[in-house]
Amino acid sequence: MNAGRAALAAALISLAVVLQASVFDAFAWDGVVPDLALLVVVGAALVRGGEFGMVTGFAAGVILDLAPPADHLAGRWALALLVVGYVAGRVRQDARPGTTPNATTVMVTVAACSFVGSSVFALTGIILRDPAVDFGELLQVIGISLVWDVLLAPLVLPVVMAAFRRLEPAR
Amino acid sequence: MAILTPERLNRRGRLEHPEPGAPKRPTAVALVLACAVLLVLDLTGPALTPARRLLGEVYGPLESAASTVARPLTSTADWFQTQGALRDRVGDLEAANAALRQEVATAGFDRNKLAEYEGLTAAAQNMGYAVVPARVIGYGASQSFSRTVTIDAGSEAGIEPDMTVVNAAGLVGRVLRVSRSTATVLLIVDADSVVGGRVGSSMEVGFVHGNGVLGHAGRLDLELLDQSVVPAKGDTVVTWGSSKGAPYVAGVPVGVVDSVYSSVRDSTQRARITPLVDFSSLDVVGVAVPSGTRSDRAVIDADGKLK
Known part of the structure; x- marks a missing residue:
């Protein structure tokens, strides 16, 4: 991972976390805001592959876990976004080499990653008894965040993917 | 080591070339x-x-x-409210108006009673808390299943962990941790939050738990210590406070009793409390600090003056 790419990832993640906490809360749907950090991780993994996706996911998760106003156990979002980075990386890996993923593939990947990410986070919460929430509310939150992520993906992902692609060294 | 070799046989027995960028084990x-x-x-x-x-x-x-x-x-999000939401709002306001009219009718009696209580309270406990004003700058997302907010006042404004946060309507929560210019606040609707509460009319004490929901469905759950007392609908619940006012100072209104139900499983009386604060639209809040705290901004002192 070169320094430019790492700096770009750090800047995008920071922007996503700050927007998620301070701007999008005004447009929250039942308290659920779009997972911008997750979209950045998906974009990074689709362009650069699973290795980079997992590292980006881990870093984004740690920031989400520790930056205010987070109060859940640290490491839960890190694990969830790590898995997201892996899943999105697999999509790129399984696509025919040399082709860029088309729009449908990207949207399906976002939907799958959103579901997997929120679910992993919720499941770790249930296992570690972090906050006690019932199953119905949990499914509702996962569903709403999936809709949010799919709605925002066409706006966010092209920018993120273009930014990462620009930094890709010529092979 | 087999997992580090550049090429290996996959499950189907074909030679697999490692993809560039694929995660290494x-x-x-x-x-x-x-x-x-x-x-x-x-x-x-x-x-x-x-x-x-x-x-x-x-x-x-x-x-x-x-x-x-x-x-x-x-x-601008407020401008795009649906007509249904606005109609609900009109209904709510009409109901509130009627309740207020009724209150005015009995105000004389209440005022005399209040004057007595106030004298008593002031003498008994000179709380002497000043309030540092702050704005909510970040909401914890529902995806994280914990109800926390960030406020724009921190240790430079004289705020420390375990201080009480209020707004004009009532109790908001308590400070969990501070940085130089911000603080993280745990709202009382969080599923992990427990507040010592006292029913205003009978002075009975109990514990107020949150249910983790922010919006209109957000309710608190009051578990009374004395099982023989049944709180009446409409009773106000206030904090009972603890020594040195940490984490909650005494006498801050929390909510109003909405309904009472008994739990058959553990044979306890519980009351459902409607919080006085609208947690989904918090903006200006105040943090209770000891009088005379040094702060980077104007502090509303216990006697109501701005310092």
Whole structure:
């Protein structure tokens, strides 16, 4: 991972976390805001592959876990976004080499990653008894965040993917 | 080592060329282990407090700036309320109006009673709390299942962990941790929050639990210590407070009794409380600090003056 790419990832993640906490809360749907950090991780993994996706996911998760106003156990979002980075990386890996993923593939990947990410986070919460929430509310939150992520993906992902692609060294 | 060889046989017996950028197994294992380490560190002790504080110092000012810049934009959300929501609102306001009219009719009696109580309270406990005003600059997302907010006042404004946060309507929550310019507040509707509460009319004490829901469905749950007392609908619940006012100062209104139900399983009386504060639209809040606290901003003192 070169320094430019790492700096770009750090800047995008920071922007996503700050927007998620301070701007999008005004447009929250039942308290659920779009997972911008997750979209950045998906974009990074689709362009650069699973290795980079997992590292980006881990870093984004740690920031989400520790930056205010987070109060859940640290490491839960890190694990969830790590898995997201892996899943999105697999999509790129399984696509025919040399082709860029088309729009449908990207949207399906976002939907799958959103579901997997929120679910992993919720499941770790249930296992570690972090906050006690019932199953119905949990499914509702996962569903709403999936809709949010799919709605925002066409706006966010092209920018993120273009930014990462620009930094890709010529092979 | 087999897992590090550049080419290997896959399950179908074909020779597999490693994709550029595919995750290497050692990296994946290291990252998962790092997550586990974080979880264990946070579960077992306060080892991550410095890290949380550091990120608070970095991201607090950023959130503060983003919130300020976006305020003209975010406030437009109120304009796009649906007609149904507005109609509900009119209904609510009409009901509130009727209740207030009724209150005015009995105000004389209440005022005399209040004057007595006030004299008593002032003499008995000169609380002497000043209030540091602050604005909410960040909401914890529902995806995280915990109800916390960031406010734009921190240790420089004289705020410390375990201080009470209020707004004009009533109790908001308590301070969990502070950075230089921001603080994280646990709302009382969080599923993990417990507040010592006292029913205003009977002075009975109990514990108020949150249910983790922010909006109109947000309710608190009051569990009374004395099972023989049944609180009446409409009774106000206030905090009973603890020594030195940490984490909650005494006498702050929390909510109004909405309904009473008995739990058959553990044979307890419980009351459902409607909180006085609208947690989904918090903006200006105040943090109760001891009188005479040094702060980076004007502090509303216990006698109502601005210092």
